[in-house]
Amino acid sequence: MEDLIADFVAESREMLESLGGEIVAWEAEPHDRARLDSIFRFVHTVKGNCGFFDFPRLEALSHAAEDALADVRAGRRQPDAALVSAVLGIIDRIGEMIEIIDRGDPLPEGDDSALINALSADAIIEAVAAPAPETEDAARATTIGSSPTAAPRTIRLSVELLDRVMSGVSDMVLARNELARRLREAPEDVAVQGAFERLSGIIAEMRDSITRTRMQRIENLFVALPRMVRDLSNELGKQVMIDIDGGDVELDREMIEMIRDPLTHIIRNAIDHGIESPAERLKAGKREIGMLAVSARQSGNQILIDIADDGKGIDAARLVDKAIASGLVDKTTAEEMSHAAKLALIFEAGLSTARAVTSVSGRGVGMDVVRSNVERIGGLVEVDSKRGEGTRMTLRVPLTLTIIPALTVSIGEQSFAIPRSAIEEIVRANGSSVTLEKVGGAGIATIRGRRVPEVALADILGLDSDMADEDRTLIVLRPAGGDVYALAVDRIHDHEELVVKPAAPAVMATGLYAGTTLADDGSPILLFDTAGLAQVGGVKLEKQERAARVAEDKAAANDDLVELLLFRGLGGQRRVVRLGAVDRIEDVPVDRFTEAGGRLRVQLGEDILPATGLDSLVELEGRESVRLFRLSDGETEIGYAFDQVIDIKALDHEVIPAEGQGAITGVSLVGEEPAEMVDAHWLFARLAADSSQQPSGLVCALPADDAWMRNMLRPIVEAAGYAVVDAASEAAAGADLVIRSAEEADSAPTGAGTLLKLRKSPEGDDDSIYRYDRAGLLMALRSVAGGTN
């Protein structure tokens, strides 16, 4: 008997759960026969079971509802709002009773006649629940899912049992790993190896499927929403329509439980504070019915849940005022905050923009709890809002709590794991494409021309490591939502799938770790939080990310001044340039500098840049190579030669403007001594303009009978802005540039233009250029153009 009752309770509960959405959908579209049928089936089942178990109250209730619904089904009665509300009332009462039965308590005596009377066709309609939707459109939009879901072939399992199986499988994986280690040490035996491989495969497969049993459709979370939205909007006198999408996305069962509360809270907030009352909405020129769209989708190894409303949006200015009033941010910080950072204040403890505390939300606890709950499971909450247009909250949560592909690395004796999703590439610090530099004590790695901040893991962790910087391996990381940085580790070991569990709160509080896991030999390993590593290591993340954290790192926000690179110019001058304008620093042999037509240029690989920082090549005499800033304005580049970098400083003094125009904006005190400020804008205005400008009206004479010149050279010459004419024609006499092959240059007349001789072999004298020396060619083409300008 006990068992039968337990089954009855479980079955009824399951039906009630799946019914939640159906009822609201039916309310919006009372003529939908399919939904009517499934509600009918529910009351019918309950009625049948009650007779068997002797629960007279339950029986009377379900019987009455069944009768009323049977009338509707037979067409004897039209469904209306009163009937729907009455049926809902009865279903709720049935739900309450089922909970009582489940606890094993006897059903209390009580009177259900009010509920039953409300069902009758001529019942007085009191406090109509929600007015029926006015338009067909609205009714259709409320519909969730297309058809009532059929019961899948499933069995019920206790979650505890499932967890025990899961942990058993984890132990098995560890035992297998241990065995694998022992086998490697033992003399090789092919038969044993084969058997072990097979066992290994089976265990891996088993782990996969047991992991999948933990996955649940997010629908389980969503089914309860329509009902919640309906009840809440009735209570608040608002009209809200909910649109649900993506219920078939699968998520770890534990994860679903973890996001249930945050999701509920966000939806409550949206209805309570976001969506306006019908009158306000009409005044604002919106439809009376507010829209709430909830959608889930998978993106990589994350699930994104969007909750968007078309309500009045968040009042960022009010948030900032409150934040200032409560001392969370100071005025100056607040002024510099971006819109996104202001909105993110909503996640701070004790800030709620609700003017009045309501029973639904606005108790001052809330969004901060939402954020900490979501972050605890490795997720993120983002907010975006336009005043008057609505708010969009996005929950980003990892697919599963448990298994993460990771790379194991070590510092000294100790191993750590890095989530593979954050890793962009792995390079050796002493590789040919990598250079390490220290700029004002901060590490900068240049990897194939890209400059990224570099930090040593040993320094972040405060661990001893006797490995030299050059011998380390660099892992280029891109934390979710952040910018790249390079992490130097002593050794990298292996790619592994790790079963990760959250670490103790005090360990998580360091901000460095995302969890713990066990290595092959059963010893514990910490998994890094890559964004946290960057933060602790002092790497500045992308602006956006930093701004989002403004409120938390007040101290960090305050020193957010302009960073300057202090250097010594070739003439010994102390100068500073804005760090942001410097793309990278290179060492350039002095023979790469050329002077033509009064302009200096420098050849860097394939590029030829206008050069400055020096007035003439004379300044380079006595040096073999010179250091050069590559300044960039995003499109064009300039090379700025200098002697040495002194330091990176923040600009904290007034700039005394220089008189007149020139490469120097003015003078300021930097590190207690005056330094000249390089005016990057002026440099670009003067130098970059002419390099990007095509010389016009220039004519180049090429011998038309040389196939190589015609096919290979001509496109380059034309791309450099020359009009090409046949060297044999009359127009050739006025050409600015005459190109000949070195072998026959002497035999033909040269005319007025510059003569450029190309030779076929790489070796040769200086007055000709090897014909595949592309950079040399371009340099020559440009210097002729520069000379003419």
Place this chain on the structure above:
Amino acid sequence: MDLLLIVSIGGSRVALDAAAIESVIELDALSPVPRAPAHLAGLSALRSRVLTVVDCKRALELGETRFDAGEIHEAAVVEVDGHHYALSVDSVVDVVEARGEPQPVRAAMGAGWERVASGMIETEEGPILLVDIARLIAGPQQGDRAAA
């Protein structure tokens, strides 16, 4: 609170609620947790579970336990808020029955003890200090830690 686990921490005998103790284990090698509060000695593993090892001596600011290779330390395994901890103690002494409820201690104790004490409790071996496990795990306060 019927049974008490008597352990010795920094030379003093104190009681832990035996119902909260899952098992008593012997710790050997630990994996340290860089940058974690000092009283967290590191991580250890018990089957497929990771244990966060709390150096009780350090948590009470009574000194430091050295976890050198080869040395074995006794520890009580507890679960707090879903996380497993191993409370490393000098030694596990005995399990005794409590006689009555914990009473406030009116005599002056050391600052560390003051923080974790949840009262004095009578046993057949005389009165003994009952230690609050959660507060033991929480360790010295933020300010103290920064100064340390």
